[in-house]
Amino acid sequence: MAGKEKAPTSVWTRPERRRREQPTLSRDQIVDAALDLLDAEGLAGLSMRRLGTRLNAGATSVYWHVANKDELLELALDRVMAEVRVPDPEQEGWRAAATGYARSVRALIHRHPWTVTLFAGGPMLGPNATRTLDEILAVFEHAGFTGHDLEYAWSTLIDYVIGVAGNEASWHTGQPGVTAEEWMESLGPYLEGMDAQHPRVAAHIREIWAKDYQNVLEERFAFGLECVLNGLATRTPTP
Amino acid sequence: MAGKEKAPTSVWTRPERRRREQPTLSRDQIVDAALDLLDAEGLAGLSMRRLGTRLNAGATSVYWHVANKDELLELALDRVMAEVRVPDPEQEGWRAAATGYARSVRALIHRHPWTVTLFAGGPMLGPNATRTLDEILAVFEHAGFTGHDLEYAWSTLIDYVIGVAGNEASWHTGQPGVTAEEWMESLGPYLEGMDAQHPRVAAHIREIWAKDYQNVLEERFAFGLECVLNGLATRTPTP
DNA sequence: ATTTGACTCGCACACTGTACGAGTCAAATC
């Protein structure tokens, strides 16, 4: 009589509260778990409840350590920013250093595709982002850029890199487990119509999504990066 | 006895079903309304329920015309793609045409910041996107690019434009109604710590978020675009 | 007059982020 069966919990069925066996939750621990979820299943894979269960914690426990989900994402973003490497321009020259930086950022985005959306979410202020920014600014300073041009040069490079890498990454994310070839096949009738109306576009599509799709991506990035660096070189005060 | 007061609806209180006064919902009508919401309040402002009420329709009526929300967004995206203009390369030369295209896309992103995320969501197949792609490919063909280089050249430009414009747009979206100056002030203590550890970054921040922030954005884009085009020019087969 | 097929929509389900307040514990204080 006392207990409805459908009641979510009852004093009798519910286990005792968990003892404090682990020290406590910590920010680092939380960010670790969040990164696991993000890398495994993308932005959509991270929900506060899932994060909670992964930490063997209640759904809302995280909120004591972190103001809200956005803040958590900021922390996660800065954590992965630690992976960016900037070669020393003194030794390698500004162009090699910039190339290394660009490739490093692209690789980061490939490893953590969920960062793409976040990169654009306003200026990044975390310690790792700051350190990286310092280093890459030093590179362009070494190249001779000063004042506004210094930031313009950096911005040109990073905006390009985020653009390409974002594009590349979202492909993986969008259709998980579909190869470029399979996708091309699914496009069959659409492509035929295209041949009639826009042969240029049809040819373009066929050329890109060929079987060596990965290779095309690499070539394309190499091409674009060289363009941007060549362009920057035309603006260098000290050639 | 017959009616519980808390019942969501009752036969007696509920109004008769709406007569078919308007012809029906149409795709165009739906996309129109979706665009209103998107432009006014961004991606987060569009929910199927709000869309329904805006159309004087039930929350799920839209689902007969459109498979799901993603598909609706695809339609909306292609609709705004109609705003992109590509100047005629025969008359203006490829460089001017490419410039016009780039500025046009950037302006589109500024007008519709919610497109940023979507741009990266796989290749766009809608009619307007296709038409635009055809035209811009013609521009680079006119410049002498062929085969893979043709797509690499276009990709370099569009990736850069999406990169910058995405960055610029998300600033507006992120902190609505906060000027660059106000934001700088809120950064006070943070900046002081920065002066000590990363003076280069501190200087950089101060230089960028000055009072002529808008002007900085314009200059930066002009700089970057010129770089990219200069870089592309170094790859042109027929100079 | 009846059938058909185009279209609408209420309800339900499983899920989201997070505010709130009650609860639990370890260490500091008396």
Next chain:
DNA sequence: GATTTGACTCGTACAGTGTGCGAGTCAAAT
């Protein structure tokens, strides 16, 4: 040793989300 404090956890609740389903409504075709 008893008490207080403050750090931390978490169940519940609320208002929202996208969308499947099935019943319902209507105009046109038969």
